Amino acid sequence: MDAIKVLIYIAIFPGFLFQSVFSTYLEWLDRKLYARMQNRLGPLYTGWNGILQPVADILKLFAKEDIVPASADKFMFNLMPVLSLASVFAAGLYLPIWHLTSYNSFEGDLIVVAYLLAIPSFALFLAGWFSVSPFSLIGATRVLTQLFAYEVPFFLALLTPAVMAGSWKIATISSYPWTSGSWWVIPVQLIAFGVALLTLQAKLERVPFDSPEAETEVVGGPLTEYSGKKLGMFRLQKDILLFVGSALVAALFLGGFGGGIILGCIQLVLKTIFVVILLSVVRAACARIRIDQIVTFSWKYLAPASLVQLLIVLLIKGWKGVA
Amino acid sequence: MLKRLVKWARVKSPWILHFNSGACNACDIEILAALMPHYDLERFGILLKASPRHADVLICSGPVTKQVAKRLKRIYDQMPEPKFVVAVGACACSGGAFRGCYNVMEGVDQVIPVSAYVPGCPVKPEAIIDGVAKLLGKLQQSAA
Ligand code: SF4
DSSP states (O other), rough: HHHHHHHHHTTTTTHHHHHHHHHHHHHHHHHHHHHHTTTTSSOSSSSGGGGGHHHHHHHHHHHHHOOTTTTTTTHHHHHHHHHHHHHHHHHHTOBTTTTGGEEEEETTTHHHHHHHHHHHHHHHHHHHHHHHOHHEEEEEEHHHHHHHHHHHHHHHHHHHHHHHHHHHHHHHTTTHHHOOOTTTHHHHTTTHHHHHHHHHHHHTOOTTTGGGGGGHTTTTTTGGGOOHHHHHHHHHHHHHHHHHHHHHHHHHSSOOOOOOOHHHHHHHHHHHHHHHHHHHHHHHHHOOOOOOHHHHHOOOOOOOOHHHHHHHHHHHHHHHHHO | HHHHHHHHHHHHHHEEEEEEOOOOHHHHHHHHHHHHHOOOOGGGTTOSSGGGGGSSSEEEEEEBBHHHHHHHHHHHSSSOOOOOOOOHHHHHHHHHGGTTTBBBBBSGGGGGGOOOEEEEETHHHHHHHHHHHHHHHHHSSSOO
């Protein structure tokens, strides 16, 4: 019985099926909001208000011819899309939706998820590297440079709620306000929330941190040589990363998805949408910054800000311990 | 069933690649105007892609100079099947103002197969959208 249950978790909810469907919805929402903020309408004729647009894009890509360039390393070229897709799927399974995911949650799964979320960036770098074309090589080195910029502030930001809750388990961290009744931790962690949002934006390579795939400079970045199925996989991977990243930020900083199975699912959907809306606003409001500016910005402002946040949390914890 | 689904996806999500094969630039400006928020081609799922590997529809403007012909062919070969070509402007259709010049090929169809012609010098953005829409309509009617 338990085996069947776990299979259902992995395959349907909150596993592959739910992640794929919901993440395409999120992409639609993101595109629509982005279009509205540019005084456009966005996708309109594919399904209700264009809601099926991302599905159509991915289906079309899967049905297209699949070219492997002669100069590319075939094995790595084919492996990378699968690897990155698999890692984000796996990371999504650790999202703490009430007790549904308790079968795989353990002390320290936050680190596992952070690791799983770092793999797509490396896969992207290797994908660009092994396509062997000038554009994809430049894009790949930019991916790696950007990784150095945002990864440490991202981890520091994730550390804050972990220190606050005194645990490395995502489920414990996200249910901390529910179990201890201390909802004031949410406003206290605002700085880390902001840092996590911006670094997530950089992880997703969206404006203003999209210099790895700046199409006006390096064509398609690391994905220049990808076509058909593999490009479709990368697109799906990006959508799911958007979902998993937003849901993780919502779980850690916005009080998680507690309060029973139905309330938990509703909260998962609403809080994730809230985070995606914030990300879309950032995307629409900014212009692309150069790769060196990204590094400077991360290390001059984001990393110190998350350190300050950590200090605040530690002081509060110490003060509470004394009192 | 699967074929119909794929056809639906194809019609709903044409990604375009813009290539200037020796145009006087007026047509290119009109193509860009068609992509601006005023006409908002994303309504139809049309996105401008930078890499030929990602694109479904190649939009060509210009009469194809002898120098650019080889590159146009290479770009076309780099696109994955199924692919379509739209010739935008009188030049791209037949050579237009440059017809008879010693250095041009007189039309995109001299080099690669063309699916739709949009005449005009320069073409109106509305005409480009109409041309692409007609191409999609044709695709919709074609047997899978
Ligand atoms: S059709 Fe006219 S406007 Fe367009 S590229 Fe040719 S000469 Fe220029």
